[in-house]
Amino acid sequence: MRGSLAELEAVLAVSVQGGFRAAARELGISSSSLSQQIAALETRMGVRLFNRSTRSVVLSAAGEQFVASVGPALEAIRSAVEHVDEHRAEAKGTLRINTSIGATRMILAPLILEYMQRNPQMEVEIVTEAALIDVNAKGFDAGIRIREAVPPDMVVVPIGDNILPAIVGSTAYFNRHGKPEVPADLQKHTCIRARMASGAIYRWEFERRGESFALDVPGKLVLDDSDLMLRATLNGAGLAYLNEWQVKDHIAAGRLEQVLADWTPPYPGLCLYYPGRRNIPAKLRRLVDLVHEVRQLSDMERLS
Template sequence: MMRGTLAELEAVMTVAAHGGFRAAARELGISSSALSQQIGALESRIGVRLFNRTTRSVALSSAGEQFVAEITPALAAIRNALDLADEHRAEPTGILRINTSLGAARMVLSPLVLEYLRRHPKMSVEIVTEGALVDINAQGFDAGIRILEAVPPDMIVAPISRFVRPAIVASPDYFAAHGQPRVPADLQNHECIRGRMASGEIYHWEFERRGETFTMNVPGRLVLDESDIMLHATRAGAGIAYLNEWQVAEDLASGRLVRILSEWTSPYPGLCLYYPGRRHIPAKLRAFVDLIKEIRWD
């Protein structure tokens, strides 16, 4: 008699990957208490404690580590078999889980995700935004979306946009009060809105002109870690910001923002979808990749 269902085994793997019940429950779409009961029921049936629990942490026991090591290949084989069977579906169904940054999510939402849902009414899409990169395979995501240079090695890549172009902008009121920088060095005399990256480091603005490339740690009293908040502050006249061209296109067209130093900013490799290399691609992911190839923009 089978003493552990596939759902229970997946639950063990997910808790082990997250190191806790709350994040694992969120991924599995159940409550933390239900997940804890599910794990507890499995442990009772097999007579082994898989996790050592305290009020602050959840960690695999020595028996749990061996258990996870043994079931990992089997679960991978089962997932592969399910993916292979899924390829025969006429219409993809299920949930497509994507991990990406907040800015990238806004960039692809309308042209890709909403169109995907329109074409495939039996599909759901869950997008999780995080500044830092995560192991999409270990965290249960089908794919990720990042700029090309941030994609981990050994991933299959489907380009979404060929380039991303930076734009240095400020409000007309700011420039009326402080003047416009003519060369990057002039920024040292201005109030810049600085960005903090997921790593915790301050982003140094990147410049390139006629083969000359350099970065600058610009001055500024306001430091933000989210591009939409930076855009809001820029519109309010708080200073000069280094944003993406697509994000400020409407503001530039309407005159709410003014662009400077465009001859000093060059495009860099754009967004792409990425996913682990495997023999069989699930129908739900294959349909998303096909849509990317169809409506990719530059």
């Protein structure tokens, strides 16, 4: 016995819609054509899939078992076909992404510019905001944030590895004030404090040998942008709690020095996230595939 995909779609449509007329409208065919497809399938199978009356159409016991078995398989077939179509179709339009300015600096060259080169018909609009917003309600296709900031109802695609914090100061600053050897020493230093999007002052986080805690460090300069914090640190204004990616070149060049490295724990890295739905637009699917590709290349480089 063989049933065509059209016949299987017909059975599922009637079971979901609860009637031939509504199912026919969904499938874009006539009620009589739909009835004939199901009747033909029932004849070949030798069982009745629906119990029909003048008032209702309900699945028979055999029909319930059939739908339970066929439904997931048919969904997998639809998904596979849609995925192939997305790769075949040229991505066009505008991809709107909401993220933070720091995240944009990290992913602009390796991800966004590469995406635009591969998809020349696409436009990309990146809106940077410190505060987390509802990307779906605000009309964005996706967001990029650190993993712990992503809402729980989103599909999450990790972009990179964990992010390693770095407490840094300029050589000139350390020549004047010395270096802290344990976090408690920071109380005797000048720190550049960060104001978060919530309005709260960030408390520097520490962890070592299972002990974790946060400190409200002293400092008269409060900034809400990490690039400004870096500039102030380079000018000897104090110590800053930044991420290793942002300061590594300055450390290598001798402009900055890192302290308390064994006290600063890594935290989950950046993720691409978007609302869960069955049909992902081709423009977004291309970005998701590129994220997977970039991550695989990064993993291979570490192993080589």
